[in-house]
Amino acid sequence: MTSSWHTPATRTELIEDLVTGHRYNPSNVGILEDYLYHQIRAQEYDCMANLAILKLYQFNPELYNPDVVVNVLIKALTAVPGPDFNLCISLLDERPPIATLDEPDPLPSLLPALKGLHDFLYRCRFPAFWSVYRSEQSENLRDNYTVECVGFDDAIREVAIRAVKATFTKITKARLASYLDLPESDVDAYVEKLEWTTSGDVVNIPPNPDNQIEATVVQESIKLPQLAKVISPSAAKP
Known part of the structure; x- marks a missing residue:
């Protein structure tokens, strides 16, 4: 990327x-x-x-x-x-106005x-x-x-799609339509191009690393000499 x-x-x-x-x-x-x-x-x-x-x-x-x-x-x-x-x-x-500008x-x-x-x-x-x-x-x-910017609206829709993919696993067609500035009747065709699926009025977002919540187990390995450095100063105090 x-x-x-x-x-x-x-x-x-x-x-x-x-x-x-x-x-x-x-x-x-x-x-x-x-x-x-x-x-x-x-x-x-x-x-x-x-x-x-x-x-x-x-x-x-x-x-x-x-x-x-x-x-x-x-x-x-x-x-x-x-x-x-x-x-x-x-x-x-x-900047101040540029004197060389015609307009x-x-x-x-x-x-x-x-x-x-x-x-x-x-x-x-x-x-x-x-x-x-x-x-x-x-x-x-x-x-x-x-x-003059060819495909500007579709490029902005791609911005919305990136956010949807990173956030949702499911989203209603009505909500997606409001994000894309499309009639709800056009959402099915748009979703088909993305190779997403629908279930009634709900659009299913395929799993990806951003929209999947996975538990992470963190294990720390502390060796005995390292632990001794922590314990020994306190142990030496009266």
């Missing part, structure tokens, strides 16, 4: 060279930005490459592109509960919304996430950004 996060299989040799060998060269920012938009179109994800973009913006404020930053954060939302979103936020400076910077107005959506996902409040995401207050985010 860690190796695929650090070096995803979809990363090309060129991007690998930029990320690991020349990540602070400002002349590479255009290539990394193009790679981000490739990720958006191809439903791929490369956190380290996207962090390299934000680092270049941090070192070279004149390169700053707010639309790119918003898209980096959108892709990071799909990686919850990983640390990706917070890693990205840590590289965003408190007002959209990031200050979108950042609180993105942080709120991340918080809902991280705390597994999936119905609240969908409610806010579908609301009028998120219209700008949907109409100008996530609409």
Whole structure:
């Protein structure tokens, strides 16, 4: 899991060279930005490459592109509960408006919304996430950004599925539907793709290391010389 996060299989040799060998060269920012938009179109994800973009913006404020930053954060939302979103936020400076921008910077107005959506996902409040995401207050985010991110809704559903797999052995169809923002009538087809089973209105989650509670017996072996070191000082006292 860690190796695929650090070096995803979809990363090309060129991007690998930029990320690991020349990540602070400002002349590479255009290539990394193009790679981000490739990720958006191809439903791929490369956190380290996207962090390299934000680092270049941090070192070279004149390169700053707010639309790119918003898209980096959108892709990071799909990686919850990983640390990706917070890693990205840590590289965003408190910056004044950039004079070279042709239009007002959209990031200050979108950042609180993105942080709120991340918080809902991280705390597994999936119905609240969908409610806010579908609301009028998120219209700008949907109409100008996530609409371009191919498979965004399904990627968020994968976040919910990861949480369900780690938490439940059984869940009602109605509850799962609210987590996935799907009509209850569509849950059966979704569950079938996951190769899960159903029993009436209940979905059965296959056993996995996260959703199985097993008793653990811990045995400690203390050798006699070790015990003597503990006993002897107290034994020597009058």
